[in-house]
Amino acid sequence: METTHVSSTTYNTPVFENANIGKSYKKLFMLLPLALLIVLCTGAIVAFHGYIAWMLGRPSIAPLSSNPMKAAGLAYDDIVFTSSDGGSTLEGWLIPAAGSDRSVIFSHGYGGNREELWVPFYSLAKELNKQNFNVLLFDYAYVGTDMSVTGGVREALELQGAIDFLKKIGTKHTYVWGFSMGAGTALQTALYSKDIEAMILDSTFLLEPDTLYHNIKNQVDLPRFPSLPLIRLFFPIMNGTSMNQIPYQDVKQKEYPIPILFIHGMKDSKAPYDIAQSIYENQSAPNTDLWLLPEGRHELIYKANKKEYVKRTMAFFNTAAARQP
Known part of the structure; x- marks a missing residue:
């Protein structure tokens, strides 16, 4: 088996x-x-x-608290105009000087408006009016709207819009007084504008x-x-x-054909004074000057030395106006 x-x-x-x-x-x-x-x-x-x-792009901005008449006894007109490209509508005040064809535009800073009480605009407007300058105070479009800050890209077109408005109503000589980013905006506008005859730039800030x-x-x-x-x-x-659209390099290298008075504090914690100083060193136009205050702080130069501030700024604009025909 x-x-x-x-x-x-x-x-x-x-x-x-x-x-x-x-x-x-x-x-x-x-x-x-x-x-x-x-x-x-x-x-x-x-x-x-x-x-x-x-x-x-959206700084907190206090609402207007007064107006030229209430704050400084200055008669004024409410005005509305558009930017030079028609892309934004601006509101402001025009403080006239009888029979004058020369005007100063105030270019306010970041986080401010047409008042800038800490500078203060009303006091400076009154001094200018005494010297027979019309004064235009206005808000950039990002104030009180849903528009954002563009570092001077759109704001430069808005400042040019203010210049164009003044030309339409008979101004023959236009000057700009810029503060902080408003000073940086003035420099950007002057890159292409032929209408600005002189500028004062206080605490110049460039968004770089x-x-x-x-x-x-x-x-x-x-x-x-x-x-x-x-x-x-x-x-x-x-x-x-984009920040690449801000022509800060062009501004820093430009030799402007107009007189500029640079005012800056050496203790400015927001806009280092060496930027203003380097721009100044590129300039050669007559009457261009740099006033540095060793203890000065951002946009507080007037309050630190009122008499000297008024003396220098009024002399600068009067000298600029005297050079014009």
Whole structure:
């Protein structure tokens, strides 16, 4: 009798392989919270810088609290005009000087309006009116509207709109008095405008990468990288204008054909005085001057030395006017 041998196949359970897979899944589940935390932190950082870019374009601005008559006894007219490209509508005040064909436009700074009480505009307007200058005070379009600050790109067209308005009503000689970013805007306008005959620039601020980071760091201690690149990335998304559109390099290199009086405080924490000084050093027009105050602070030069401030500024404009036919 033959014995039949039935062969059996033994299957080995891949114990070690299963164990490794289990460890991999365990590590994966342990890493998931960390990965989620990294994603959330990255998102928060990106969102925070986007918020900064959004806020930069929309400064908090106090409403008007007075007018030229109430504040300084100056008769005035309410005026409305458009930017030179027709893209925005501006409101302001015109303070006339009887029979005068020469006018000074005040170009207010970031976060300010046609009053700028801390400068103060009313007092300076009164001094100019005594010297027989018409005075135009106006709000840039980002004041009281849903428009955002563009660092002078759109504002330069709005300042030119103010100049065009004055020409239409009979002004033959136009001068600009700019403060902070309003001074930077005046410099941008004068790159192409042939209508400005002289400028006073107080506490000149140019929105360029270095000054942008300098001001942000004064408020929030952020590292230059990645904060500055992120804010520059979000600025056009939030505000419709890229910082690359701001011609700050052209301004810093330009030799303007008109007299400019630069006024700056050496303790200015918002706009380092060396920028104004470097622009001044490129100038050669007669009557151009630089007045640096060792203890001066941003837009507070008048309050620091009222008599000297009025003396220098009125003399500058009168000299500029005397040179005109």
